[in-house]
Amino acid sequence: MNDNIIQKVRETTPLIHHLTNQVVMNFSANGLLSFGAAPVMAKAEEEAADMASNADGLLLNIGTLTAQELPSMIQAGKAANEKGIPVVLDPVGVAATPFRTTAVKNILDEVQPTVIKGNAGELAHLVEIPWETKGVESIGDGNADKIASKVAEMYQTTAIVTGKTDVICMDGATLHNDSGHSFLSKITGAGCLLGSVLTACLTTNEAIGQQALTAAEFYGLAAEHAAKRSDVNGPGTFLPRFIDALSLDPAELERK
Amino acid sequence: MNDNIIQKVRETTPLIHHLTNQVVMNFSANGLLSFGAAPVMAKAEEEAADMASNADGLLLNIGTLTAQELPSMIQAGKAANEKGIPVVLDPVGVAATPFRTTAVKNILDEVQPTVIKGNAGELAHLVEIPWETKGVESIGDGNADKIASKVAEMYQTTAIVTGKTDVICMDGATLHNDSGHSFLSKITGAGCLLGSVLTACLTTNEAIGQQALTAAEFYGLAAEHAAKRSDVNGPGTFLPRFIDALSLDPAELERK
Amino acid sequence: MNDNIIQKVRETTPLIHHLTNQVVMNFSANGLLSFGAAPVMAKAEEEAADMASNADGLLLNIGTLTAQELPSMIQAGKAANEKGIPVVLDPVGVAATPFRTTAVKNILDEVQPTVIKGNAGELAHLVEIPWETKGVESIGDGNADKIASKVAEMYQTTAIVTGKTDVICMDGATLHNDSGHSFLSKITGAGCLLGSVLTACLTTNEAIGQQALTAAEFYGLAAEHAAKRSDVNGPGTFLPRFIDALSLDPAELERK
Numbered sequence: 001m002n003d004n005i006i007q008k009v010r011e012t013t014p015l016i017h018h019l020t021n022q023v024v025m026n027f028s029a030n031g032l033l034s035f036g037a038a039p040v041m042a043k044a045e046e047e048a049a050d051m052a053s054n055a056d057g058l059l060l061n062i063g064t065l066t067a068q069e070l071p072s073m074i075q076a077g078k079a080a081n082e083k084g085i086p087v088v089l090d091p092v093g094v095a096a097t098p099f100r101t102t103a104v105k106n107i108l109d110e111v112q113p114t115v116i117k118g119n120a121g122e123l124a125h126l127v128e129i130p131w132e133t134k135g136v137e138s139i140g141d142g143n144a145d146k147i148a149s150k151v152a153e154m155y156q157t158t159a160i161v162t163g164k165t166d167v168i169c170m171d172g173a174t175l176h177n178d179s180g181h182s183f184l185s186k187i188t189g190a191g192c193l194l195g196s197v198l199t200a201c202l203t204t205n206e207a208i209g210q211q212a213l214t215a216a217e218f219y220g221l222a223a224e225h226a227a228k229r230s231d232v233n234g235p236g237t238f239l240p241r242f243i244d245a246l247s248l249d250p251a252e253l254e255r256k
Numbered sequence: 257m258n259d260n261i262i263q264k265v266r267e268t269t270p271l272i273h274h275l276t277n278q279v280v281m282n283f284s285a286n287g288l289l290s291f292g293a294a295p296v297m298a299k300a301e302e303e304a305a306d307m308a309s310n311a312d313g314l315l316l317n318i319g320t321l322t323a324q325e326l327p328s329m330i331q332a333g334k335a336a337n338e339k340g341i342p343v344v345l346d347p348v349g350v351a352a353t354p355f356r357t358t359a360v361k362n363i364l365d366e367v368q369p370t371v372i373k374g375n376a377g378e379l380a381h382l383v384e385i386p387w388e389t390k391g392v393e394s395i396g397d398g399n400a401d402k403i404a405s406k407v408a409e410m411y412q413t414t415a416i417v418t419g420k421t422d423v424i425c426m427d428g429a430t431l432h433n434d435s436g437h438s439f440l441s442k443i444t445g446a447g448c449l450l451g452s453v454l455t456a457c458l459t460t461n462e463a464i465g466q467q468a469l470t471a472a473e474f475y476g477l478a479a480e481h482a483a484k485r486s487d488v489n490g491p492g493t494f495l496p497r498f499i500d501a502l503s504l505d506p507a508e509l510e511r512k
Numbered sequence: 513m514n515d516n517i518i519q520k521v522r523e524t525t526p527l528i529h530h531l532t533n534q535v536v537m538n539f540s541a542n543g544l545l546s547f548g549a550a551p552v553m554a555k556a557e558e559e560a561a562d563m564a565s566n567a568d569g570l571l572l573n574i575g576t577l578t579a580q581e582l583p584s585m586i587q588a589g590k591a592a593n594e595k596g597i598p599v600v601l602d603p604v605g606v607a608a609t610p611f612r613t614t615a616v617k618n619i620l621d622e623v624q625p626t627v628i629k630g631n632a633g634e635l636a637h638l639v640e641i642p643w644e645t646k647g648v649e650s651i652g653d654g655n656a657d658k659i660a661s662k663v664a665e666m667y668q669t670t671a672i673v674t675g676k677t678d679v680i681c682m683d684g685a686t687l688h689n690d691s692g693h694s695f696l697s698k699i700t701g702a703g704c705l706l707g708s709v710l711t712a713c714l715t716t717n718e719a720i721g722q723q724a725l726t727a728a729e730f731y732g733l734a735a736e737h738a739a740k741r742s743d744v745n746g747p748g749t750f751l752p753r754f755i756d757a758l759s760l761d762p763a764e765l766e767r768k
Contacts, residue, residue: 033700039700043576051609066301187289240748279537320553353562
């Protein structure tokens, strides 16, 4: 982890525009505020591009996408590309229905993501590697390194395959992160909020591999730290402690 | 309570598709994850039926319904009926406006619910028994047994009237549940999340009366358990403890 | 603070209709329930006016407004004006995009708000006082008294400029509130939920200046009380304690 990246986020409070799913909006906003960046979530087609142009980073998450919202994502993405700010695409459940598959294809036809992040099943689908999915969840094991590598190559982007070990791949290089906690799989939106934290880290002037690795490692350490609090007895009590932990210094998290 | 039902949910992690209201999406998802099932919430008309066809159960909750979302509910409901998976209808605030009354009528014209659940005022409205409502809340007392019985008969379904005592009625039989805690009336979405837990229980291969009673009893016991934690001082601190309690074994809840 | 106002809310449980943003719906509903009023959030154009006609107060918050939702706000606002119930307008991020600026203008052309509340940047924009904004956040200092005074005069309303010191202005009189805590700026929707609590206080039969001041002061004191709990270590653990504190008696909050 590169502590400078965390520090820079907190010094600059980057504004991260979210076109994200309705299930996680509150959690993502609170988590990102605690981390030290500023969320905005403006979904109207009439303003999605304007808001992206005012922002420092853009997160596109298709978790509860409707046909009406797709143009907002594309216009915000194009505005972000034009301005040169980072764009993170989280293709939630892309393999689950033809609607999602087509929507992600439409986005990728018009928007160049800085990072594509998702679980193994989602990213496998983007490069036509067979994978079993259930709803928006990915199940089973597979070669995450290969999936990440193919996504990075095919979409000329940085790819992050999240899982017990997160795999980050760009320009032929591969990085791994093992921090994290099983509670993250028992709360909704853990992957979505990682997308927010990642977008914030991408606004700093550092190498993209370090930014992605720092986001993933910090996030997982925050989960480990929260899970160790004495009053955490399940996913419900984990949540407030996790939000708290996202505000801590990396050094505090490493001590646990 | 039939502990096997809880155990089976946790062994199979059924995928429950939700077309539910925006106020409770995050709470319902976290509560259902903690309970041991998997939520998915895909509202686009283009995929609502596909997602229902991939799911093990479907919950329709009209709390923040719009005219645009109604076709998604009907198509998902029809797909679920075709596949033979359980469908729970929660007609939130059905008596409050003509729009809601008509929407529920439209759903019931095309979808056969396995269970209709709601408070006394909502279910009374479905069978034209006079009742006073205030917004989406039901107030006052009445003969909940009679309401449940008429709903079960008229809609050829299992009816659950929630309240201080929950009444379950199907095939002329009536069951009652007295577990619960007053905090459930001080948080938003308590009835909505019960709908999610109930849908998960309906995916098990047991008698429907036992499934419904187990869901209601487990849910109420979880609330009682949470309310007894020493750090619970109001509805805010109740919430994380309640999410935790939904993950416990029935035996732990019965001990409180 | 006028304790009678709080007591009357709790005696009457006023029904507050919300057309508010998706980020804060759950938090606003839980906070308002804890405070002692009843939330309803019905956004369909087909029922927004009906629901407002059944309610005791109306909150319009444009945080995630879409073009499709604007008619619902206007129709609900007109119905509330006709019925004579209080209407609070929270023009979230009004200066951030032309879409928001026009939407608020459209609302104000057709609806007479009882109170307009917002941060200094938002209210400055309404009266064309220059101000720097970032997303939906207002940054920098300025003459909040002057802004509030101009909004009150131009829109013939009571104006509340929220900030470290809240400024309330109506009929040429100005009131100030200094209660509050920095955690309120680290959670999403703190201003939005204040709007809900305020709308509830406006349903009591007291002078509007006292209603507004009581809402702001009680809200800030609840935050101070929550922040002092021994298990609050950050914004995540602050949230449940804050929801709890909103249910307390004013006398308990003043003791902290």
